[in-house]
Amino acid sequence: MSQTNYPYSEHVLCDIDGRGVATVTLNRPDVHNAFDDVLIAALTETFTRLDSDNTVRAVVLASTGKSFCAGADLNWMKRMASYSYEQNLNDANALATMLHTLNTLSKPTIARVQGAAFGGAVGLVACCDMAVGSKLSKFCLSEVKLGLIPATISPYVIQAIGGRNARRYFTTAEVFSSRRARRIGLLSESVTEEELDSTIETLLEHILKNGPNAVSAAKKLIADVVDRVPDETLRNMTSERIANTRVSSEGQEGLGAFLQKRRPNWYIL
Template sequence: MNNDYKGLLLAIDEQGIATVTLNRPDIHNAFDAALISTLTTVFKRLDQDETVRGVILAANGKSFSAGADLNWMQAMANYSFDENLADAKSLAEMLAILNNLSKPTIARVQGAAFGGAVGLIACCDMAVGSRLSKFCLSEVKIGLVPATISPYVIDAIGARAARRYFATAEVFSARRARRLGLLSEAVTEEELDSTIAALIEHILRNSPKAVSAAKKLIFKVQNRVIDADLIHLTCEEIAHIRVSSEGQEGLQAFLQKRPANWIKG
């Protein structure tokens, strides 16, 4: 299935892998209020579609995304506080939906990823970047801060690195992004798609509901004290999934040495 939106392409293949492609290559896939709204609509749709097994966030052209569109930024320069607040809430909603998507997400990164684009990458579960890609948290150069993306970027690269790159707005390489944890893999341009395909192959061999539950489990457990409440929560999690239909199917398939019913072909 293929769908064209303004500034965005959506394709879902026979395996249930959705590819969301930023499609404004003439302006380096910079985003504005309209594109943010479209991304929000598409991410909500994919989250609710039970046939979707994973989501790839990609971009056409030389750049992944240059961040905010200049025309949009010019309009924002005349916004009141309340208008700026509403605008920021729209971006924050889109990022939160992507971050919490019930399907595994993979960012496919080539070229430049500046400003808010780094936030998009940080919201994805995995990110594969070209070794020639470049990154920059550029907001302070124009008197702003990376506020709405900060929870996700700090979660991805850590507070110590964020204290440097939020302040310096320096451009850093794919190799550095890999070391910081923003990228899962840094490969040649020719290896981008094959590396992502290998990740997808692993995902498709796993229980869709278990993958979704495992992602939610991370959000429930991270940064919590290991106490009786957390231990009880984890026990409930495994008990619930063991008696679920996919939990039962997975256990039976393992014991009977056969492929589980979610494995196609």
């Protein structure tokens, strides 16, 4: 049952169920959910609102129709062709802001990928914490075919698939399969079309059994620790964080529930 929604655009639907699971849906099936400046702004607004909504426990990024997202909209690209450098820079900054907002969302995020995910859509997938794709899904970093580069999405895609794989797919612009996407780290799971929703539901069931504040803190911990040398500063920081979580109300509830052999108050079946 729907709890609430954020109607920023008819092309970006957002529904929050009674468990606190928000589903953000790209809704431009006639153009394979390609994005333009309007869609980017609506996504940024939606992700920002969800981030500050304490009732939200997890976010699923989905889409309608045959494709997850075809990347940039053709009409938007036609307009960009006549943009000045300053206009292009503003346009790119808007996309960069949207991706950053998704990447740093304090709730766990899951991409539901069916059909094609081309160009900037690969960035959307890479910004999510988890991504489940249909075995029929196809992926392509197609920018160089147009004489462009995947610059704005590159930090997230490279983090997901690694520099070595990026050297190949950024420069060949070849289409690769869901199985390959799983192997290189872009997808968490590659399943049949029929298993797509049940696989995501299983992930959500796991998330909803965990402390919501701890889940958010764990996400931030990863961002703050990744690629850092475990020196004294880092050791002190991680020690302080575990001490803070132990004395927090959620930490006390979790430890108490464990010792008393009961379910904590955040647990959702």
